[in-house]
Amino acid sequence: MIENIRKYTGLMVVVLVLLFVGLVFLDGGISKAFNGKPVMEVGDQSISEKEFNRQRALMQLPSVLPTAIEIPENSRLLAKHYLGETFMEGPIPKTPSFIVQIMAEYLQPSLAEPERFIANRINIQKGGIEFGVTPSNDEVENFVETVLFTDTNGNFDQEAYTNFTKSRLSNIGGIPGFNNYIRDLLTAQNLSKVLGGGISTEKDTERELFDIQKQEISGSKITLESGVYEGRVKPTEEQIRAYYEENMQNYNSDELRKITYVSIEPDWDKALEKSKEAKAKADAEEAERLKKAEEAKKKAEEAARKANEATNTAEEPKPAEETAEPQAETITPKETPPNESGVGAEKSTETETSNSPANDGAQGDPGESGEPAPTPAPSNATDRILESKVTQDDPALGEIGKDLNEALKDSLSNEKSLNPLEPTPAPIKPVTEETPATPKTAKEELNGAEKQEAVEALSSSIEEFYQKLADNEGEDFEAIAKDSNYEIKKSEFFSKADPPKELSAVIDSLQIGKISDAAFELPENGDSDEKLSDPYRTSDGWFLIRLDEVEDSLPLAYEAAKVQVTVDLKKKLAREQMVKEANELYAELTKKIKAGKSFADAAKELDKEVTEVTELAEGQTFNFGQRSQKLPDPPEFVATQYTNPGEISPIYFSPSEEEATEAQIIFVEKRELAKKDEFETDFGKLYESTTNSIRFVALSNWLYDRYETSGVISPKREGQQ
Numbered sequence: 127m128i129e130n131i132r133k134y135t136g137l138m139v140v141v142l143v144l145l146f147v148g149l150v151f152l153d154g155g156i157s158k159a160f161n162g163k164p165v166m167e168v169g170d171q172s173i174s175e176k177e178f179n180r181q182r183a184l185m186q187l188p189s190v191l192p193t194a195i196e197i198p199e200n201s202r203l204l205a206k207h208y209l210g211e212t213f214m215e216g217p218i219p220k221t222p223s224f225i226v227q228i229m230a231e232y233l234q235p236s237l238a239e240p241e242r243f244i245a246n247r248i249n250i251q252k253g254g255i256e257f258g259v260t261p262s263n264d265e266v267e268n269f270v271e272t273v274l275f276t277d278t279n280g281n282f283d284q285e286a287y288t289n290f291t292k293s294r295l296s297n298i299g300g301i302p303g304f305n306n307y308i309r310d311l312l313t314a315q316n317l318s319k320v321l322g323g324g325i326s327t328e329k330d331t332e333r334e335l336f337d338i339q340k341q342e343i344s345g346s347k348i349t350l351e352s353g354v355y356e357g358r359v360k361p362t363e364e365q366i367r368a369y370y371e372e373n374m375q376n377y378n379s380d381e382l383r384k385i386t387y388v389s390i391e392p393d394w395d396k397a398l399e400k401s402k403e404a405k406a407k408a409d410a411e412e413a414e415r416l417k418k419a420e421e422a423k424k425k426a427e428e429a430a431r432k433a434n435e436a437t438n439t440a441e442e443p444k445p446a447e448e449t450a451e452p453q454a455e456t457i458t459p460k461e462t463p464p465n466e467s468g469v470g471a472e473k474s475t476e477t478e479t480s481n482s483p484a485n486d487g488a489q490g491d492p493g494e495s496g497e498p499a500p501t502p503a504p505s506n507a508t509d510r511i512l513e514s515k516v517t518q519d520d521p522a523l524g525e526i527g528k529d530l531n532e533a534l535k536d537s538l539s540n541e542k543s544l545n546p547l548e549p550t551p552a553p554i555k556p557v558t559e560e561t562p563a564t565p566k567t568a569k570e571e572l573n574g575a576e577k578q579e580a581v582e583a584l585s586s587s588i589e590e591f592y593q594k595l596a597d598n599e600g601e602d603f604e605a606i607a608k609d610s611n612y613e614i615k616k617s618e619f620f621s622k623a624d625p626p627k628e629l630s631a632v633i634d635s636l637q638i639g640k641i642s643d644a645a646f647e648l649p650e651n652g653d654s655d656e657k658l659s660d661p662y663r664t665s666d667g668w669f670l671i672r673l674d675e676v677e678d679s680l681p682l683a684y685e686a687a688k689v690q691v692t693v694d695l696k697k698k699l700a701r702e703q704m705v706k707e708a709n710e711l712y713a714e715l716t717k718k719i720k721a722g723k724s725f726a727d728a729a730k731e732l733d734k735e736v737t738e739v740t741e742l743a744e745g746q747t748f749n750f751g752q753r754s755q756k757l758p759d760p761p762e763f764v765a766t767q768y769t770n771p772g773e774i775s776p777i778y779f780s781p782s783e784e785e786a787t788e789a790q791i792i793f794v795e796k797r798e799l800a801k802k803d804e805f806e807t808d809f810g811k812l813y814e815s816t817t818n819s820i821r822f823v824a825l826s827n828w829l830y831d832r833y834e835t836s837g838v839i840s841p842k843r844e845g846q847q
Contacts, residue, residue: 187304193223197273205225208269222274232829254317259317339744341797346795347791356697366692370688370691379682380622389615397568398571725793762778769794772794777789
């Protein structure tokens, strides 16, 4: 056999070479042979269906990163290197999840375009090599450990990282796939610095705009409100019908949708039991720690005491030996030796004291010798009278005397109850039995962090369930859910504006909104897998929904729409009347002010009420620990930013002239720059923020250009030719 192999060695080499050539040239490369038929192409790279699905799953990665804690200061230093200091000090959550979401905006502008995400990653990788800005493996691992998986003390959280890699990375290529994704995000940040490095704004122009934003303005204003005019307009039936016919396309019934879904919550009883066990363990450990600390403290104190005693003994000189015998104590004549028994002495003293002349005054008059009698405690005068009158019965009075005494006793008792010097007793409140509080459920006893931990613990089983659905292309939803021991629920038709209560939970880490809103994101005519949502996490558990039916929005008949049509028409007529009057008023006021009258006098002549405005400024910024939030600028400030003192600002219609509900005419009396301690610091942050925005625009434009020139062939959907 071996001899035959040796004989045909050359032939075997030729066959292997031909096989290799066939794989490379006939089917587009080895990767195609092993990864399956390509469904997408980006330049000279082909993407198999398996790889396409893996990349699409990666787009969900930012939302499943840790969200519970904000990264500590030392972790932010590294994040600032890539994102910029201004960004990291801005009013955003400093959580790993949110940071990666911001970084991923370069790669995935929309979750609905996985092909653009894939193409952007390929072009980012090429750009990193072209400009030499691709991070090393050490840089990537350092970012993961220092920023994404760090505890509150800034140390690498190995346990959280291990749990994440085990439960979240199975369908995205494991740890290598995760690290490559993070590498592309960091490369994109580096590229943005290169591509946007030569672009900047004029600093003087930035300064002027900044100064305008930091000014304070004072003046007076007249306000017109459309609501006042709505009460004046009364459209006729003909006007209402005509308005309906002109705007019929705006009056439709709500689109309705029906879904099948699974709602998966943790076993709250087990979660509570686990929480109690963890607390008991922590309390026991803390008690043990305190016990050991107390023992160590006592040992240290004992050692210090012994050391002090040894030191004092060494320093203290020995007393001289006494040769003379000690003198016996002599008792002076005035002193009385103490009674040996002690008790008898005490008794004799008490007897002597009670019989001594010094105490005679207590039984006699105050003028007697000895100490004055102590003042007796004050007693109620009524009680004394009652006692003297009632207790001393005169035998001569007989039964009549007794009756008089009883009457006197009753009279004095009544006087006692009405004595104004005594406080009136508080009325007795009726006793009401308290309703026992409803006992809390296990879920209610858990705090937010404990609930989140319990929900997060389900992630691996949810991922496994979702992967089964994906492998089955969305088919057999009910059967797969049943096999996974998940209860299938079905909704009735509902609108986006009025969802059922059970679908009103808010989705974590996404901008979709409620679970019901996610149902309206699914395509009406898609394939089975496209009608299936991603697993959505809420504060209480997980949801996964499938779109079943859609009832399209239909035009409403006149009678059905009449009420809303009437309301809309009245708003329109009121708005038009308000805008017309505001323009006329503005012209009259301007004319009178130019003639030399004050704004207040001009308004008074036109029978309009003037309101004073002082210190108009930009919206306040509130700091919440490491976060801050800036409120919108007041409308009056926006209207007067560019108006000179002594002039009327252009009419400010809120929210716009077309949809105005309010019109403000503001006269500017004074405007001045309000410089505060942080004025220059704030300007520096603004300038850096503008630079970062330019970087983002530069890289985004570069990616769009590369996408157009990469010859991207997107996956074909069913029905496409």
